[in-house]
Amino acid sequence: MKTLEWLLLTYKVPPEPARKRIAVWRKLKGMGAVYIQGGVCLLPKSDDHLRRLKTLENEIAEMDGEAVLMTTAGLDPREEDKIVRRFNADRDEEYKELISKCEAFEKEIAEETRVKHFTYAELEENEQEVAKFKTWFTKIGKNDFYAAPLAQVAQEWLTKCEGILDAYAHNVFAAQEENAAAPSSKAD
CATH class of the missing domain: 1.20.58 (Methane Monooxygenase Hydroxylase; Chain G, domain 1)
Structure with a gap:
C-alpha cells in the first residue's frame, strides 16, 4: 500500500485585526484543509495545493505572521486512517x-x-x-x-x-x- 503524503502548514498571524486571521482560515477551509489543532492544518500533497499554500504562506508573511510549510506522512496505517477519517x-x-x-x-x-x-x-x-x-x-x-x-x-x-x-x-x-x-x- 502506498503511503499517503500531506502538506502540513503551521502558521501564526497577529491576533488583530481579526479579519486577517479569519481570511487565512477561510482560504484553508475553502481548499478542504483539515485542522490538526489551531494554526496547524493538512492537505493532500498535490502541485495545486503546494502552489496555493505557498501563496498563502507569502500572504501570512505580509500580515507580519509566520508560516512553515512541509511535506509529511503518517507513521503507520492507523495514523493515515485517522487523518482520512478527519477529511x-x-x-x-x-x-x-x-x-x-x-x-x-x-x-x-x-x-x-x-x-x-x-x-x-x-x-x-x-x-x-x-x-x-x-x-x-x-x-x-x-x-x-x-x-x-x-x-x-x-x-x-x-x-x-x-x-x-x-x-x-x-x-x-x-x-x-x-x-x-x-x-x-x-x-x-
Whole structure:
C-alpha cells in the first residue's frame, strides 16, 4: 500500500485585526484543509495545493505572521486512517447540510403542488435553487479527496431534486396551458 503524503502548514498571524486571521482560515477551509489543532492544518500533497499554500504562506508573511510549510506522512496505517477519517468527516458535514437543503426543497415542492401553486416565477426560483445545489455539490466534491461516505447519498438527493423539479415544471406548463385555454368571461 502506498503511503499517503500531506502538506502540513503551521502558521501564526497577529491576533488583530481579526479579519486577517479569519481570511487565512477561510482560504484553508475553502481548499478542504483539515485542522490538526489551531494554526496547524493538512492537505493532500498535490502541485495545486503546494502552489496555493505557498501563496498563502507569502500572504501570512505580509500580515507580519509566520508560516512553515512541509511535506509529511503518517507513521503507520492507523495514523493515515485517522487523518482520512478527519477529511471525510469534514466533507460529510458539508454533504449533510446539502442533503438537508434538498430535503427542504422536496417538502417545499410538495406543498407548492398540494396548493397547486404552479407559476413560471415559482418554477424559475426552483430552477435556481437546484442550480445552486449542483454548484454546491461540485464545490464539496473538489475537496472530497478520499470519497466521503455521504457523497453518494448527496448525489442521489441531487438527482431526486432534479426529478422533483422536472415533475413540478410539467405541472406548471400544464396549468399555464389550461389557463390559456380557459374561456375568458367578459362583463357586459
